[in-house]
Amino acid sequence: MKILNINIDHIATIREARKGIEPEPLLAAQVAVLAGADGIVAHLREDRRHINDRDVKLIRELVDTRFVFEMAANEEIIKIALDLIPDLVTIVPEKREELTTEGGLDLAANIEKYKKLTDKMHEKNILVSYFIEPDKKQIDAVKETGADIIEIHTGTFANHFKTEKMINEFDKLRIAAEYGASIGLHIAAGHGLNYNNTKKILEIDAISEFSIGHSIISRAAFTGLEKAVRDMIDIIKFYKR
Ligand code: PXP
Secondary structure, three states, X not given: OOEEEEEOHHHHHHHHHHOOOOOOHHHHHHHHHHHOOOEEEEEOOOOOOOOOHHHHHHHHHXXXXXXXXXXXXXXXXXXXXXXXXXXXXXXXXXXXOOOXXXXXXXXXHHHHHHHHHHHHHHHOOOEEEEEEOOOXXXXXXXXXXXXXXXEEEOHHHHHOOOOOOHHHHHHHHHHHHHHHHHOOOEEEEEOOOOOOHHHHHXXXXXXXXXXXOHHHHHHHHHHOHHHHHHHHHHHHHHOXX
């Protein structure tokens, strides 16, 4: 069965638009779990532009499901992760000027750093996932760090959905997912996935976990969050080609 993790960062983005107290990310996490989400994802960025330290503490304490802590490999945030002990960390690159995470990590260039990070997390029984481009060199690098999961960046595929470049981007994802699974990694996918393009990604059997935020929170503005989550669950778990 495929796993769906809901990223609730954009509930915090709306709150931060007014620097107030609503909407509350904890409540969004709880509603998503009630609707059947397998896990909750929150990205504590270095600049705290949406999710903050209080949010991740409350989610860890009060949401009874898989908690995926998305983070950059930055000393301050690593320390927070080791105190928080989420079920899983997803390590992403982070640039202050970007609107959202724009691409995968380059682990191959700095393998020792990521090996140490993976070991630190494993000592606390935290699973480790690296967010990478669909690139064999990066997949081999993840394997070398001893990590458990690769999350393959689907953003370029999503941007080219239904254009002539889509098949090429889709093939890159399929080849990467099948290769990663063949060397014993668990395969996740995320970025830019929505209620249409996810159906195409489901053709890749090797992908067993999805991390989706923006499209679900956007739909929630019209349908409510519970229905938006259920609609995505219907696709991820029950869509028949
Ligand atoms: N996976 C990772 C690693 C991300 O950085 C993000 C964006 O925060 C997502 C998944 C979710 O992407 P989207 O909000 O486009 O669904």
